[in-house]
Amino acid sequence: MLDIDEAAKRLKLGGIVAIPTETVYGLAADATKLLAIQEIFTIKKRPLDNPLIVHIGSLEQLGEISKRLMELELSIIKKLWPGPLTLLLPRRTTVLDAVTAGLETVAVRMPNHRLCLDLLQKTGPLVAPSANLSGTPSPTKKEHVLSDFGEDFPVLDGGICSIGLESTVLSCRPSYFMTTEGNKLNYPYKASHNNMIIYRPGAISAEQLSEFGSVKYYTSNQIEQDATSSSKNIPSPGLKYRHYAPKAKIVWLSNIEQLKGTQLNSIVLLLDNLIPDIKDFLEQSTDHGFHLVYCEGTWERFGQLLYDTFRIADLENYTHIFVQDIRRHPFSNDLKEALINRIEKAISGH
Numbered sequence: 001m002l003d004i005d006e007a008a009k010r011l012k013l014g015g016i017v018a019i020p021t022e023t024v025y026g027l028a029a030d031a032t033k034l035l036a037i038q039e040i041f042t043i044k045k046r047p048l049d050n051p052l053i054v055h056i057g058s059l060e061q062l063g064e065i066s067k068r069l070m071e072l073e074l075s076i077i078k079k080l081w082p083g084p085l086t087l088l089l090p091r092r093t094t095v096l097d098a099v100t101a102g103l104e105t106v107a108v109r110m111p112n113h114r115l116c117l118d119l120l121q122k123t124g125p126l127v128a129p130s131a132n133l134s135g136t137p138s139p140t141k142k143e144h145v146l147s148d149f150g151e152d153f154p155v156l157d158g159g160i161c162s163i164g165l166e167s168t169v170l171s172c173r174p175s176y177f178m179t180t181e182g183n184k185l186n187y188p189y190k191a192s193h194n195n196m197i198i199y200r201p202g203a204i205s206a207e208q209l210s211e212f213g214s215v216k217y218y219t220s221n222q223i224e225q226d227a228t229s230s231s232k233n234i235p236s237p238g239l240k241y242r243h244y245a246p247k248a249k250i251v252w253l254s255n256i257e258q259l260k261g262t263q264l265n266s267i268v269l270l271l272d273n274l275i276p277d278i279k280d281f282l283e284q285s286t287d288h289g290f291h292l293v294y295c296e297g298t299w300e301r302f303g304q305l306l307y308d309t310f311r312i313a314d315l316e317n318y319t320h321i322f323v324q325d326i327r328r329h330p331f332s333n334d335l336k337e338a339l340i341n342r343i344e345k346a347i348s349g350h
Contacts, residue, residue: 020158057120
């Protein structure tokens with residue numbers, strides 16, 4: 001098994017190592033080594049215009065990556081880092097274009113994972129997109145990484161990711177992407193209002209962020225417009241290309257009638273037992289092509305098992321994945337918006 005010292009040594013020498021975080025496993029390389037970064041794009045089959053997230057282990061390292069911060073950003077960092085939150089910040093000129101896809105911003109986060117933070121103290125900033133082949137479900141444990149890249153791929157094993165969904169991506173400078181002067185993007189250092197945009201929902205919810213100011217989501221219409229634009233100004237990682245989708249067809253499950261009489265070879269992922277009689281029905285129907293994944297009412301468990309369920313479906317050739325329809329669930333949770341986002345992306349194949 002790869003230990004932390006060997007992982008740090010490989011990274012300093014320009015190698016690539018899969019590393020654990022609280023969200024998903026990342027495919028890490030030294031953020032200053034162009035050849036290593038280019039290799040990440042190659043082995044992931046990741047488009048070059050899809051920016052990477054830089055992972056840091058301290059605020060001192062942040063100074064190597066970002067220009068001067070706003071008070072709003074500092075307040076958010078103080079409260080929510082380390083954690084599953086990525087901030088889009090003004091990049092220093094020393095940050096490689098390969099990291100940012102040529103944008104004037106750089107995506108940065110400090111993961112809340114002890115082993116990963118210890119590694120970052122030894123290596124300095126690392127780029128670390130999800131350690132999977134582009135377009136496939138993100139990896140939440142070592143076995144997922146090895147499935148995509150082979151049994152001999154170097155992995156720093158940190159166990160199962162505690163969250164299992166990619167980080168929230170946030171900008172506190174929405175005007176950074178809205179105004180242009182020539183070909184250079186501009187933004188005010190002082191904002192008159194604390195306006196924020198969530199480009200990708202994650203475990204840090206809009207409700208949590210609302211204590212700092214007004215929060216809006218980057219809409220599907222905006223994503224579509226930017227994804228088809230000839231410009232390079234796609235503001236965030238994870239917006240332009242197909243993500244999260246397994247080969248199996250995914251269906252929202254809202255009632256037992258969707259399953260009765262079906263001959264489909266299916267996985268059923270349930271958050272709880274709110275759909276009347278469905279758990280009892282499934283437990284009595286194990287010989288009829290159903291595989292039940294039951295999360296016992298725990299949203300956190302639902303998040304941890306989502307991508308694992310997608311991968312099991314592909315590995316065991318299930319044709320359908322029925323996922324409990326949580327869009328109208330009577331209870332809320334900080335993970336709810338992110339889970340809906342990932343499931344709907346998987347359903348649509350985007």
